[in-house]
Amino acid sequence: MNLQTGIDTSAASGLEKPPISDRPLVELSHVEKHYGRLHVLKDINLRVCQGEVLVVVGPSGSGKSTMCRTINRLESIDSGVIRIDGQLLPEEGKDLASLRAEVGMVFQSFNLFANKTILDNVTLAPMKVRHMDKKDAEDLAMDLLARVGVESQASKMPSQLSGGQQQRVAIARALAMKPKIMLFDEPTSALDPEMVNEVLDVMVELAKEGMTMICVTHEMGFARKAADRIVFMADGRILEEGKPDEFFDHPKSERAQEFLSKILTH
Numbered sequence: 318m319n320l321q322t323g324i325d326t327s328a329a330s331g332l333e334k335p336p337i338s339d340r341p342l343v344e345l346s347h348v349e350k351h352y353g354r355l356h357v358l359k360d361i362n363l364r365v366c367q368g369e370v371l372v373v374v375g376p377s378g379s380g381k382s383t384m385c386r387t388i389n390r391l392e393s394i395d396s397g398v399i400r401i402d403g404q405l406l407p408e409e410g411k412d413l414a415s416l417r418a419e420v421g422m423v424f425q426s427f428n429l430f431a432n433k434t435i436l437d438n439v440t441l442a443p444m445k446v447r448h449m450d451k452k453d454a455e456d457l458a459m460d461l462l463a464r465v466g467v468e469s470q471a472s473k474m475p476s477q478l479s480g481g482q483q484q485r486v487a488i489a490r491a492l493a494m495k496p497k498i499m500l501f502d503e504p505t506s507a508l509d510p511e512m513v514n515e516v517l518d519v520m521v522e523l524a525k526e527g528m529t530m531i532c533v534t535h536e537m538g539f540a541r542k543a544a545d546r547i548v549f550m551a552d553g554r555i556l557e558e559g560k561p562d563e564f565f566d567h568p569k570s571e572r573a574q575e576f577l578s579k580i581l582t583h
């Protein structure tokens with residue numbers, strides 16, 4: 318047990334990977350958010366340390382996506398504090414852009430630039446935001462495309478790739494910014510079933526390399542295997558958190574029991 322963080326790193330996820338450090342990369346304290354009269358985030362307190370894989374589960378509409386989007390300020394918050402690697406999330410401007418670059422995000426829909434090649438999709442941001450020269454950006458992009466297993470597709474257009482391949486490119490594109498944290502918001506939900514595993518495999522590899530990850534997913538096999546911790550959200554609140562086995566085998570709240578019985582009976 319690490320006394321500072323309270324995280325028991327000795328029995329973290331089932332993966333062989335570097336130990337979780339006690340350096341918090343993402344911290345949300347008392348975060349509140351409304352959409353008009355709808356209270357979508359209610360006193361969210363969350364801390365994710367370097368090397369930790371957090372899986373967020375919960376029924377649709379519980380605020381999972383909103384929480385992810387507040388972490389790189391795609392959404393503003395009403396009150397509370399969000400820190401990325403100890404730094405307060407800036408309101409706007411250059412500081413926000415650079416802090417946002419620390420957080421890679423992969424969405425349900427792949428959002429690749431349809432009129433650019435796979436290679437250009439990956440080199441664009443490093444050249445524009447990190448001011449990397451073209452050759453270096455291309456070398457980096459080819460390394461990353463190889464890592465996610467689609468290097469042979471580099472000169473194609475996104476529409477020529479399968480959904481699973483496009484999502485792996487989206488992961489490579491996010492990694493090209495050398496983020497400290499990766500956020501995944503239901504990255505496999507839009508995929509045909511036979512393509513789900515090829516994307517989860519890439520995520521497992523990232524976890525093994527020690528990437529700090531926040532993953533919203535309904536893939537419970539992945540969650541059990543790769544998560545160090547599960548957070549269960551319902552109605553805008555974090556209702557429960559714990560180790561995967563603890564959460565899946567002995568959910569404490571009625572909401573979590575009900576949620577699990579729904580998704581696990583099929």
Ligand SMILES: Nc1ncnc2c1ncn2[C@@H]1O[C@H](COP(=O)(O)OP(=O)(O)O)[C@@H](O)[C@H]1O
Nearest residue numbers: 352355357375376377378379380381382383384
């Ligand atoms: N841009 C928005 N404007 C108004 N309401 C929104 C917006 N985005 C999400 N919501 C609402 O906020 C709640 C939480 O949504 P969301 O974070 O997408 O939940 P989840 O990802 O857990 O399904 C839902 O009731 C949803 O309808």
Ligand SMILES: [Mg+2]
Nearest residue numbers: 381382383503
């Ligand atoms: Mg969502």
